[in-house]
Amino acid sequence: PKVYVVGGGPGDPELLTVKGARLLGEARSVLYTGSLFPEEALKRLAPKAYLLDSKGMTLEEIVRALAEEAGKGGVVVRLHSGDPGLYGTLLEEKEALEALGIGVEVVPGVTAAFALAARAGLSLTAPEVAQAVAFTRLGVRTPVPEGQDPKSLAAKGLTLAIYLSGMHPKRLSRELLEAGLAPDTPVLFGHKVGQAGEEVGLTDLRGLAGLPARDTTVFLVGEALRAKRVRSRLYDPDFQHRFRR
Template sequence: MKVYFIGAGPGAKDLITVRGHQLIQEADVIFYADSLVNEQLLEDAKPSCEIFKTARMHLQEMIDMMVARVKEGKNVIRLHTGDPSVFGAIMEQISLLKREGIEVEIVPGVSSVFASAAALGAELTIPDLTQTVILTRAEGRTPVPQLEKLSELAKHHCTIALFLSATLTKKAVKELLNAGWDEQTPAAAVYKATWPDEKIVRTTIGQLDEEMKKHGIRKQAMILVGWALDEQIHEKDYRSKLYDPQFTHGFRKGVMR
């Protein structure tokens, strides 16, 4: 028997994977992060399925409950928002389950970073502009390793996605500016991407804090910064090699001029 850690996706019920949805339908027990997982996903669970909200549980309490049920031969799943591998706090659960001899399997999900990029109609990697996306958070009560301070990471001037940072925008902006970013650099905040009350704020890093405050965004938001978010990007001629007529690759021979 094993415990499945399933990415529930960013919110919209139809953004979970087919595999994740099937496992929900077969589950005897579901643990889910009630602050962020869409409860509509649970409508497809069996009527007999035991469902537990985890927001108020502590780690050991949750693990003891999972272990007891797996040992009773039940199908146990743990639903996490977005993709479980990013800020999912899954490894601490997996480690304790493994110590109890319980196997786990992770089912990926659509992370909020990609749901937010989609909401913005953005590509996060633009040829000749940036080829890197950094997924990180601003430092708050949770410390960030010295080499991963935003002021260090931002020196790359690539696209940066900030999770868990909606209350830390002032600090984040200061670090971006310290790293040499211009106040005019495009920035966006997406609140509850793919939920019915989704909000999108497009701005610059100089205005980010004020704009988020103005729109009442202080939680459940993805912040994306960098020139890939430029609203005028369509007017610029960034081109990939993939579709360059002169570029030869495994599936196409380039034409000579």
């Protein structure tokens, strides 16, 4: 028996990988999180599948349901929003299923930060401005390891992709300002990226404090978001490499 753990992307069916879409189309059963993935869209993507909504389940109940479905044969999909390996339950589910003798194959997905940057036509990195990106979140109900929260990472000059913090825009703004970022540091925000009701906007740390508190909002913060007239050395006529001398 086998379970496919598929990254469903931010919600737009066209942002599914080809493999993910194929598996959903072939699926006999799909376990998904109804609070994050629209059921109507899923019915179109997986027309033959028995759909199970996991939003009210515990980990043990999820694993039990997946194991039962895998035992019946056919394609069984555990659908995660975004990418399964980022702020999800991939590790717990995979470990528990493998302990039961059930194989697990992971199919990556487009995470909300990448979809948000693409929607705005912006880059997360820029030559000589920012060459690193950190995925992070505020510690709210669950803690963040020391030195890995937005405030600690802000001073390094990299681009921050901040998840699971949409209910606390004022706190996020305050902590980033306390870290030494300039008040006019660009902030790209996306609410329900790739879904009905999507809202995408560009503001700064001052404007961040005035945004409404909403779940399913991701923030991108950093100078790369307003970089202009930058040029990669790779394509400079004077930059030689093995394909151009």
